[in-house]
Amino acid sequence: MRQRAASLIATLVLIGGTAAPAAAAPVTAPTESHSPPKSPVATGFGGAVSSVDADATAIGLDALRHGGTAADAAIATAAALGVTEPYSSGIGGGGFFVYYDAATHRVLTIDGRETAPAAFTADVFSPGGVPIPFDQAVTSGLSVGVPGSPRTWATALARWGHGSLATALRPAAALARRGFTVDATFRQQTADNEARFRDFPATSAIYLPGGQLPVVGSRLRNPDLARTYDLLARRGVDELYTGQLGREIARTAQKPPVDPAATRNVRPGLMTTEDLAAYYAPFRAPTKVSHGGADVYSMGPPSSGGSTVGEALNILATADVPAMSETDYLHYFLEASKLAFADRNAYVGDPDQIDVPLHQLLSPGFAGERACLIKPGSVLPVQAPGSPDGTYTPCPGPAVAAGPEYHEGLSTTHLVTADRWGNVASYTLTIEQTGGSGITVPGRGFLLNNEMTDFTFGPAPGDPNLPAPGKRPRSSMAPTIVLRGGSPWFATGSPGGATIITTVLQVLLGRIDRGLTLEDAIAAPRASQRNTATTQAEPAFSGSPAGAALTARGHVFVLAPGSLPEIGAAAGVEFGPGGRLTAAAEPVRRGGGAAGVVRPG
Ligand code: GLY
Numbered sequence: 001m002r003q004r005a006a007s008l009i010a011t012l013v014l015i016g017g018t019a020a021p022a023a024a025a026p027v028t029a030p031t032e033s034h035s036p037p038k039s040p041v042a043t044g045f046g047g048a049v050s051s052v053d054a055d056a057t058a059i060g061l062d063a064l065r066h067g068g069t070a071a072d073a074a075i076a077t078a079a080a081l082g083v084t085e086p087y088s089s090g091i092g093g094g095g096f097f098v099y100y101d102a103a104t105h106r107v108l109t110i111d112g113r114e115t116a117p118a119a120f121t122a123d124v125f126s127p128g129g130v131p132i133p134f135d136q137a138v139t140s141g142l143s144v145g146v147p148g149s150p151r152t153w154a155t156a157l158a159r160w161g162h163g164s165l166a167t168a169l170r171p172a173a174a175l176a177r178r179g180f181t182v183d184a185t186f187r188q189q190t191a192d193n194e195a196r197f198r199d200f201p202a203t204s205a206i207y208l209p210g211g212q213l214p215v216v217g218s219r220l221r222n223p224d225l226a227r228t229y230d231l232l233a234r235r236g237v238d239e240l241y242t243g244q245l246g247r248e249i250a251r252t253a254q255k256p257p258v259d260p261a262a263t264r265n266v267r268p269g270l271m272t273t274e275d276l277a278a279y280y281a282p283f284r285a286p287t288k289v290s291h292g293g294a295d296v297y298s299m300g301p302p303s304s305g306g307s308t309v310g311e312a313l314n315i316l317a318t319a320d321v322p323a324m325s326e327t328d329y330l331h332y333f334l335e336a337s338k339l340a341f342a343d344r345n346a347y348v349g350d351p352d353q354i355d356v357p358l359h360q361l362l363s364p365g366f367a368g369e370r371a372c373l374i375k376p377g378s379v380l381p382v383q384a385p386g387s388p389d390g391t392y393t394p395c396p397g398p399a400v401a402a403g404p405e406y407h408e409g410l411s412t413t414h415l416v417t418a419d420r421w422g423n424v425a426s427y428t429l430t431i432e433q434t435g436g437s438g439i440t441v442p443g444r445g446f447l448l449n450n451e452m453t454d455f456t457f458g459p460a461p462g463d464p465n466l467p468a469p470g471k472r473p474r475s476s477m478a479p480t481i482v483l484r485g486g487s488p489w490f491a492t493g494s495p496g497g498a499t500i501i502t503t504v505l506q507v508l509l510g511r512i513d514r515g516l517t518l519e520d521a522i523a524a525p526r527a528s529q530r531n532t533a534t535t536q537a538e539p540a541f542s543g544s545p546a547g548a549a550l551t552a553r554g555h556v557f558v559l560a561p562g563s564l565p566e567i568g569a570a571a572g573v574e575f576g577p578g579g580r581l582t583a584a585a586e587p588v589r590r591g592g593g594a595a596g597v598v599r600p601g
Contacts, residue, residue: 038594040587041519043576046598048583049077050571051415052088055180056080057594059171060417063163064598071099071160072168073417074425075153079172079229081413083222084180086207086447087189087435088413088495091228091240092249093449094148095412095429096299097156098286098479100488102422107288107297107481112152112281112429113472114145114451119270122458122466131457132267139196139438141269143450144253145473149429150237151281159283160423166233173229176445179221182214185591188563190214193435199262202440203447225445245444246276252441253448278470284351286481289313289362292322292512294489298480298504299428301356304348305478308501312340313508314367315374321513327549328376333509334529334555335374337502339383341531343370344501346385349464350472356464360388368392379554382531411435412495414479416573418488418581420598424573426479426491428500478504482512490518492572499536499560502528503568518574519584526567527557536560538567569593 036054047064049057060077068076074097082090089095097110123129125137137143157165190197190207197203206222207214214220231239239245253269286297287306291313298306315336321329348356360366366388372395373380412430431437431449439448454473456465465474478500479493490511494503503526510521525540525547534556541547542557551557559565569590574582585593 036594038592040585040593040595042583042595042597042600044581044597044600045579046420047073048418048573048581048595048597049073049415050573050583050585050593050595051077051081052413052569052571052585052590052593053081053084054594055084055175056415057596059175060415061596061598062171063168064417064419067162068419069160069162069421070417070419070423070425071156072163073419074415074427075157075161075165075168076171077415077417078149078153078427078429079169080175081415081429082446083172083176083225085413086222087193088411088431089149089429090431090446091150091232092147092436092441092446093429093431094145094451095152095427096303096305096475096477096479097152098297098299098426098481099156099160100424100481100483101160105486107286109284109286109299110152110155110281111284111302111472112148113302113475114148114449115275115279116145116452116455116467116469116471116473117270117272117275118469120452120467120469120471122468124270124467125455125457126459129459134453136265136267137453137457138433138450139264140267140450141253141256141437141439142267143437143452144269144271144439144448145451146271146275146279147240147249147449148279148281150232150240151279154237155281165236169229169233173226173233176222176226176229179219182216182218182220183591184216187214187216189434192563193438196264196438197435199259199264199266200257200439201259202257202442203438206440206445222445224443228444228446241276241279246273248441248444249448250276252439256439257442287358287362291317291508293484294512295483296480296508297483298478300358301348301351302472303475303477304344305476305501305504306480307348307358307361308340308344308476309478309480309505309508310362311343311367311370312336312505314362314364315339315371316509316513318368318371321509322515326546327553329509329514330527330546330550331376331553331555332374333506334527334535334550335380336371337505337529338380338531339370339373339386341501342383342385343388345531347388347464349474353468353471354464357388360390363388365392369394377553382533411497412477412500414493414495414569414571416491416493416571416583418491418573418575422488424481424488424491426481426493428477428479428493428495430477430495476500480504480508482508488575490572490574492518492522492570494568494570496568498530499528499567502526502530503570507570507572518572518582522570522572522584523587528560528567534558536567538565566590
């Protein structure tokens with residue numbers, strides 16, 4: 001999608017010869033493609049960025065070239081993704097930021113998860129004991145949580161940045177002003193959302209220019225978002241939490257601005273200005289497990305990403321994964337995922353509101369108890385959770401239970417940045433569903449999240465992820481940094497809802513245990529087993545010789561959902577000898593990602 005800063009002058013001439021587009025409404029115009037060439041792999045020195053988008057990666061690299069740290073580059077890249085990946089990220093959403101600080105040799109995380117309004121109750125999505133239809137919950141004010149991304153950006157920059165928020169936002173504001181080149185992925189994502197976008201005039205005015213789907217190759221501008229970024233640059237993110245912008249967000253969530261002619265039942269939200277003012281993005285300790293001689297750091301609760309990936313790695317550490325045949329390896333990968341998901345669903349939620357037995361979930365004793373349930377030659381049925389209580393017996397009898405289905409998708413986005421000092425940022429951010437709630441704050445140019453639908457709808461007594469006032473819904477995001485010998489080896493992460501966990505696990509296993517390069521580990525065909533009777537898979541996975549052998553063993557593969565049966569869209573950076581960096585992105589999924597380095601070579 002998208003356009004390079006260097007082509008700005010030529011592009012403006014194409015649009016009409018003015019360097020300061022003054023249009024209040026977004027505009028598309030036919031244009032030549034000025035996008036930087038997108039490469040899924042780049043090697044070199046001085047810093048690296050990997051994201052799904054060429055403009056965003058270019059902006060992150062510019063931040064590094066101008067003396068920015070990995071944190072400066074990550075926030076500049078994230079702000080640019082708010083322009084070019086507006087259906088997956090932006091200031092109306094949240095995310096999790098994992099950072100390796102080279103000065104202290106420590107990994108720390110920022111929890112920028114959205115919070116529930118104070119008026120949320122356990123039955124908010126199941127009034128009278130009846131869950132409301134999921135798609136109705138998605139496109140509603142009710143699903144909008146207090147955004148966490150702006151506070152995350154300010155917090156990360158204050159702690160690790162060389163530059164200001166204004167510096168990080170400036171290139172993204174310019175990109176929003178001049179526009180990006182629409183590609184087939186963006187058009188398809190818009191088409192998938194067209195019906196609901198039409199019901200919100202503030203949304204269709206931006207993303208259905210002239211009432212039509214944006215044309216591939218045209219340029220899509222968002223001057224409203226440019227002005228919003230300018231405002232945040234001038235006034236700081238308090239403008240969004242306690243200022244006029246916050247009042248508009250609360251009003252929009254409470255009374256979604258639906259087209260009067262629309263027939264959609266758009267439920268009002270419960271968010272107030274007090275909820276926005278109460279928001280904070282805390283630093284939290286990362287999860288850590290050791291695997292294959294490396295230390296794997298990831299995001300702890302309220303994300304289940306780090307604990308579930310970590311538990312599965314611990315289960316797999318009880319077997320000799322590097323020595324296995326491809327079929328045996330994938331069998332163990334799927335079975336370990338199944339067991340870890342059973343435990344995730346039973347025990348993980350917001351640690352500020354429930355007691356998460358994180359230490360036990362990540363203990364080798366618990367992993368040993370779970371691992372011995374796996375049968376080499378047959379497939380386990382859907383599993384009940386184990387007992388992470390600190391007393392472990394080898395192989396308790398298998399307890400079988402029905403597992404709930406969890407939604408997934410291609411929403412969310414992941415980026416990795418590394419700088420010349422050795423700092424690394426691994427950052428996953430989201431507005432939940434592709435297109436979030438579908439609701440744009442009028443005149444402000446960004447979509448509001450529907451993150452509250454990550455709560456369990458209920459009724460489900462005892463579920464750790466039921467809604468509650470101020471609670472953060474359980475996430476699956478797993479931004480990950482791997483150290484070896486105490487130094488960064490590689491960092492990775494992915495979008496994809498609950499499939500994030502299995503994608504990150506598969507990339508880690510491919511790189512650490514199976515001898516793949518990072519780029520090959522990212523490109524490998526994927527499957528996602530989440531404690532259900534069937535396993536979602538890409539055609540290249542189920543159709544492979546190993547896929548056929550796994551089917552013969554009893555695995556049942558179904559196509560991953562969506563207009564393209566893809567799972568995830570990973571990004572990563574690896575640290576080689578002599579300061580050499582390899583940035584890696586998807587070669588095909590989501591239209592391919594953009595890997596870049598400061599000094600190629
Ligand atoms: N909204 C996707 C996740 O948090 O996992």
